[in-house]
Amino acid sequence: MRMPIHFPDMIRIVALCAVTSLLLASCSGGSAELASLESAEPHITLQTMADSDWQLEDLQLELQDAGDGSWFIAIRSSAIAESAETLLLQGRMDRVWQLVDARQECAQGELNLLVSERPGVLALGVVGVFDKPMAGGELLLSGRLMRVDTATARLTSAVPQNDSGLVSDLTGNKEDVGYLIEWGYVNRADYDQNSEANIADLTPLSTRLGESTTDGDDDEYDSVLDGDGNTEVNLADITPLAVNFLNSVSRYRVYRSDGPDLGTATVEQLAEINFADSSLLPRSRRHFSVLLSDANVAPGDYLFVRPWDSASDTEGPASNLHELPLLSNAKYLRAPSGDDLVDDGQCISPDLLSCEAFTDYSEAGAPFLVYIRIGDVEAPASLMLAWYGEAGWTTQEIGGGAQYSACQALLQPSLEGPPTPVVLAHEVNGNRLVARYYDADWNFLSEKDAGSATGALTALSAELAADGELCAASAWADGAGSTVLVSSSIGGADFTSDTAYSGTDTLGGISFRFDPVGGDPWLVYSHGTINTDQTLLLDFSLEVGRRSSGVWNFDTLATEGSPLLVDLGFRADNTPQLLFTSARDTTIEIPTQDPVTLSLLIDVYSAEYNGSAWDIQRAFESSFGVNFAKILSGLLTLELELAPAASWAAPDQLLYVLITGSVDISVATQQPEGGDLSSANQYMQRGAGHAYSDSAYYTGQSGRNFAWAEVLGQAACGYVRSSDVNVDNLLAGNFSAAGELAFWRP
Numbered sequence: 001m002r003m004p005i006h007f008p009d010m011i012r013i014v015a016l017c018a019v020t021s022l023l024l025a026s027c028s029g030g031s032a033e034l035a036s037l038e039s040a041e042p043h044i045t046l047q048t049m050a051d052s053d054w055q056l057e058d059l060q061l062e063l064q065d066a067g068d069g070s071w072f073i074a075i076r077s078s079a080i081a082e083s084a085e086t087l088l089l090q091g092r093m094d095r096v097w098q099l100v101d102a103r104q105e106c107a108q109g110e111l112n113l114l115v116s117e118r119p120g121v122l123a124l125g126v127v128g129v130f131d132k133p134m135a136g137g138e139l140l141l142s143g144r145l146m147r148v149d150t151a152t153a154r155l156t157s158a159v160p161q162n163d164s165g166l167v168s169d170l171t172g173n174k175e176d177v178g179y180l181i182e183w184g185y186v187n188r189a190d191y192d193q194n195s196e197a198n199i200a201d202l203t204p205l206s207t208r209l210g211e212s213t214t215d216g217d218d219d220e221y222d223s224v225l226d227g228d229g230n231t232e233v234n235l236a237d238i239t240p241l242a243v244n245f246l247n248s249v250s251r252y253r254v255y256r257s258d259g260p261d262l263g264t265a266t267v268e269q270l271a272e273i274n275f276a277d278s279s280l281l282p283r284s285r286r287h288f289s290v291l292l293s294d295a296n297v298a299p300g301d302y303l304f305v306r307p308w309d310s311a312s313d314t315e316g317p318a319s320n321l322h323e324l325p326l327l328s329n330a331k332y333l334r335a336p337s338g339d340d341l342v343d344d345g346q347c348i349s350p351d352l353l354s355c356e357a358f359t360d361y362s363e364a365g366a367p368f369l370v371y372i373r374i375g376d377v378e379a380p381a382s383l384m385l386a387w388y389g390e391a392g393w394t395t396q397e398i399g400g401g402a403q404y405s406a407c408q409a410l411l412q413p414s415l416e417g418p419p420t421p422v423v424l425a426h427e428v429n430g431n432r433l434v435a436r437y438y439d440a441d442w443n444f445l446s447e448k449d450a451g452s453a454t455g456a457l458t459a460l461s462a463e464l465a466a467d468g469e470l471c472a473a474s475a476w477a478d479g480a481g482s483t484v485l486v487s488s489s490i491g492g493a494d495f496t497s498d499t500a501y502s503g504t505d506t507l508g509g510i511s512f513r514f515d516p517v518g519g520d521p522w523l524v525y526s527h528g529t530i531n532t533d534q535t536l537l538l539d540f541s542l543e544v545g546r547r548s549s550g551v552w553n554f555d556t557l558a559t560e561g562s563p564l565l566v567d568l569g570f571r572a573d574n575t576p577q578l579l580f581t582s583a584r585d586t587t588i589e590i591p592t593q594d595p596v597t598l599s600l601l602i603d604v605y606s607a608e609y610n611g612s613a614w615d616i617q618r619a620f621e622s623s624f625g626v627n628f629a630k631i632l633s634g635l636l637t638l639e640l641e642l643a644p645a646a647s648w649a650a651p652d653q654l655l656y657v658l659i660t661g662s663v664d665i666s667v668a669t670q671q672p673e674g675g676d677l678s679s680a681n682q683y684m685q686r687g688a689g690h691a692y693s694d695s696a697y698y699t700g701q702s703g704r705n706f707a708w709a710e711v712l713g714q715a716a717c718g719y720v721r722s723s724d725v726n727v728d729n730l731l732a733g734n735f736s737a738a739g740e741l742a743f744w745r746p
Contacts, residue, residue, distance in 0.1 A: 042071055042145050044122075046091045049200035053084035060137070066144065073099070075124070075141040077106070087140070090115070090123035090199045095148075102143035110209075111202050113238050114141070115245050119148050123245065125199040127206045157196070159309035159316040160247040164188040164240075167252075167305055167319035171712065173334050173363060178291040181303055181322060185278065185286035187249045189227045189241040193286045195275045196248040201241055208233045216573035216651070217688065221283040250310040251275055252288055257302040260321055270296050272308075281697060282685065299324050325357075331441070332366035334711070335388040339700040339744045342386045342393045342718070346375040346738035351409045352718040354709040358418040361440065365711040367743060369718045370398075370409035370423055374738055383407060383425055385442055386718075386741065393743075398442060403428040406457055408472070410464045414440070422464075424450060424472050426457040433457065433474055433487065435495065451487035451497040454478050461512040465521075468492075473500070473512035473523055482507040484525055486552070500545065500552045506530055508540055509565035509580070516574045520546040523554075524578060526563045535598035535670065538562040538583045544614075557607070557614055560584070562599060569648040576609040579619075579646055579654055588626060590636060590667055600624060602642040604656045608690055619646075619684055619692040620656055627662070635664045635673065649708045650715040652686035653697070657704050657722075678724040679704070700744035704737075716745035 041063055048055050054077065062074040075089070087106070102116035110128030115121060124141050159165060165186055172181040185193060191201035205225055211233045213222045225233045227240030251274045259265035273290045280286045288305075297303070301324045307316035332355060350371040357364035369386040373395075383399025406426045411419035418440040427434050432452040437445045455478030462472035471488040484501035500523060501507075508526035515521055528540030540562035545554035557563075561582035569577050583599040590596060604620040622642035630637055639662045646656035661677035683698035703719035710716070720739040 041065070042093050042097045044091050044093045046075075046089065049088035049090075049198075049203075051200060051203045052086055052088035054080060054087045054089065059089070059140075063145075069147060071145045073122075073141075073143050073145055074139060077138045077140050085109070085128060086203070087124065087126040088199045088202065089125070089140075090121070093120055093122075093145075095120040097145045098148045099143045100146050102141065105139040105142055111206050111235070111238060113199065113202060113242060115199075115242055116143060118245065121246060123199045125202040127202045157246050157248045157309060157311035159249065159307050159312060159314045160187050160197075160244060161316055163317075164244050164247060165249070165307045165316035167307075170303070170305060170319045170322045172303060172322045172324070173365065173712065175291060175334070176336050178293050179297050179324065180289060180291050181254070181305075182287065182289040183252075183305060183319065185249070185288060187244075187247055187307070189237075189244040190247070190249075191225050191227070191237075191241070193224065193280060195250065196246060197241060197244045198246060202238070205233065205237055205241075210234065214573070216571040216575060217686070218283045219572060220285050224285050248309045248311065249275060249307040249316070251308050252305045253308050253315065254290060254292070254303065254305050255318075256297060257304065257321070258300075260302055260323075262304075262318060265302070270303075282693075282695060283687065297324055325359075329360050330358075330363055330366075331387075331389055332362035332368070333388050333390065334363045334365040335367050335393075335743055335745065337745050339742060340393070341740060342369060342743050343371075343373060343384070343395050343741040345373045345740070347384075347720055347741040348372045348374060348705065348738045349406050350705055350707045350718040350720060350741055351407060352707040352709040352716070352743075353409055353411055353421070354711050354716070355411065355419065361418045365716075365745075367709070367711065367716070367718070368409065368411075368421070369707075369741065369743065370407055370421075371718070371741055372404050372407060373741075381405060381428060383423070383436075386743075387442075388743075396442075398423070398438070398444065399425070399436070400444065406460045408460055408462045410462065410470065412464060412468070412470075422470065424460060424462045426460065426474075431456065433460070433472060433485075435470065435472075435489065437492075448489065448495060450489070450495045451485050452476075453483040453485050453499075454480075455483070458482075458507060459510045461510050463512060463514050465514045469514075471512060471514070471521065473510050473525075475507040475510045475525065477507060480504065482527065484510060484523075486512070486523065486547075498550070498552070500554075501525065501527065501543070503527070508563065509567075511566045511568040513568045513570070513576075515546075516570050520548050522546055522568055522576065523552065524566045524568050526566055526580070528562055535596055536600075537585070537597070538564075538599040540564060540583070542566065542580065544578070557616075559605065559616060560618075561601075561603065563605075564602070565645055567647050569651060571608070571651045577648075577651070578607040578609075578614065579648055580605055580607075581643060581646055581656075584622070586624065588636075588638070590670075591628070591631065593667060596670055600638070600640075600642075602644050604643045604646045604654075606654065606686075606690070606692060615690055617690050617692070619654065620658075620682070630664065631667070634667050636667060637675070638663045638665060640677070645704060647706050647708065649683070649698075649706070649717065650710065653683070653695075653715060654692065655681055655683045655698055655706055655717075658682055661724075674728050676724065676726055679722045681706075697746065698744070699746070701742065703739075703742065711745050714746050716743070718743050 060076040064072040098119045099116040099122040109126040113125040115123035170183040189197040191204045227237040254271040257265040278288045302321045305319045353368040355362045355366040381403040383404045385398045386395045404425045409423045421438045423436045433450040435448045435450045453476035455476045459475035469490045476483045481504040487495045487497040489495045505527040510525040531537040542557045542563040543554040561584040563580045563582045565581045567579040584601040587597045601622040607614040607616040625639040627637040643656040658680045663675035683695045684692040685695045706719045
């Protein structure tokens with residue numbers, strides 16, 4: 001959402017008071033003074049908004065004394081271009097004046113709002129194409145200014161009251177130092193969320209007309225624009241703007257109460273947070289947060305916030321009450337926001353779980369990270385757990401001393417208390433997939449064989465269904481071919497396995513998901529051939545299947561390039577959405593040599609299923625260039641920008657790994673000989689029409705192997721930190737996919 005920050009030009013239309021009349025009145029009594037004041041010309045300040053095609057120099061204000069204490073007002077347009085579409089004008093004056101009998105004289109637009117009958121305020125907004133270009137002197141607005149009783153007149157600016165300013169999503173959680181509370185901004189009809197409901201709010205409203213707040217497409221943003229709360233952004237949302245015009249929130253005040261009944265409880269103000277200290281992500285609701293000192297809050301306290309307007313010095317309604325939990329012995333705590341080092345060893349295959357709040361057990365959003373740590377002499381590939389508590393991050397071995405190469409963790413709900421974990425992991429020595437069951441405090445209980453196939457496990461994707469079925473899809477490979485194995489267990493019973501694919505192809509990525517509305521489960525995998533005879537050519541296909549009556553049925557999804565890594569997810573409305581990387585062939589022209597074609601570029605694609613077909617869009621397009629500066633040395637330099645990995649962070653939100661840099665290629669051997677590559681990460685969010693655009697949401701370090709989970713309504717991740725790669729070291733074999741384990745949350 002665009003939020004221009006500007007200081008618009010102001011024109012103050014100030015008429016001279018009847019100086020002569022005032023001088024005469026000073027000598028002739030009070031009645032003459034009253035008459036002269038009533039005939040004084042109104043003082044009006046006009047303002048045009050940044051998105052208005054009409055600016056102040058394009059407007060003419062006319063005032064004419066009506067002879068009865070009121071004034072006729074007219075606002076005219078000077079000549080303006082035919083392409084003009086938007087007029088956003090508002091004026092302020094002393095509260096003794098009120099615009100009555102007002103008329104919009106110009107042509108109607110797509111959106112129209114005329115604000116009158118409000119002391120001290122006039123406004124005209126028209127958004128949409130006008131029938132014809134404006135001629136000089138053409139009338140835009142007419143009406144009459146009349147005096148009103150200031151004792152009963154509404155203040156020009158006021159804080160939103162009742163539901164118009166009611167915060168209902170106040171939440172809080174204990175941090176390392178202090179107690180953090182968070183909430184969303186509420187000022188009904190402030191559609192651009194700039195602290196004030198004014199005529200400029202017609203612009204964002206016009207961009208989303210007809211959109212629904214429940215279709216999974218920018219629902220949070222659309223709910224801001226749905227002023228009347230009927231689940232659709234439409235013309236009816238102009239009315240709340242007229243009703244709440246100039247309602248303003250300058251800051252929020254934070255209060256503590258010793259009881260839930262604010263009428264009888266002792267209430268104390270703890271803090272204030274200015275509007276400027278809030279945050280606003282694109283196409284979202286503005287967000288406020290404040291960290292309260294431990295000395296100012298106590299277990300059992302109730303916290304709430306109220307909006308406050310500086311101009312009127314008035315407060316709005318109290319928010320929902322957030323009760324601080326009573327003292328508990330919670331072992332597992334919510335990790336601090338930002339980027340945090342978890343394990344400085346060499347780690348791979350992280351998986352993140354987020355635990356709910358349970359008395360004497362965990363805070364809401366407490367993270368569990370299950371991963372493999374490699375490199376120890378006594379335990380070269382240990383299955384590890386990391387959790388956050390009073391002492392910070394704690395790591396412990398949970399694999400019974402065996403060696404593992406991949407893992408995925410799940411939490412099984414319990415009717416009697418906290419959830420119990422189960423970890424799917426590939427045991428190297430036995431070359432088998434095992435399910436390891438633990439109690440709520442991660443004490444080992446039992447282990448079950450979850451299947452095996454010829455060769456080594458190369459990929460794993462598991463999920464737990466609402467009915468208790470645990471299902472794991474695993475990819476296996478040996479020198480002769482590959483296998484996709486699907487293993488399932490219901491209610492802790494032994495696993496049964498079936499083969500979804502067996503062939504000579506190489507497997508790329510794999511992703512298994514249960515259907516969120518109880519339909520047939522989904523399995524997506526990629527497979528194909530790798531030709532390294534002369535260069536590197538990939539020929540892969542993408543298979544999308546569902547299991548019906550115990551049988552997997554697959555269709556090949558037509559894609560550009562060769563799909564590799566895959567990640568299946570679901571939107572808020574349960575629409576399946578697929579993310580995959582895809583290798584693309586490119587041809588390099590080499591002087592004195594035949595052209596070389598290789599699968600060099602790797603793009604990122606997203607796809608959405610409409611019930612019968614997949615709509616595929618490219619989210620990131622990789623690129624390369626050829627530099628001939630070293631050609632006399634027998635080298636040409638490839639300058640690359642590609643995305644070898646991507647994953648869903650949340651519905652409609654993804655992150656990809658970006659590799660940039662250069663590689664020196666020998667003209668004679670067509671093999672790499674040197675260069676430098678750097679890695680970065682880019683977060684993206686879905687916009688209108690299934691298009692993804694860059695977002696600054698993720699602020700952690702560069703990494704790979706991102707494992708995402710929801711922490712208190714926001715995406716958080718565990719990942720392996722990555723560093724720049726020197727191609728010389730890579731060619732010498734001095735490279736490891738492992739790295740430090742980190743955790744990040746906003």
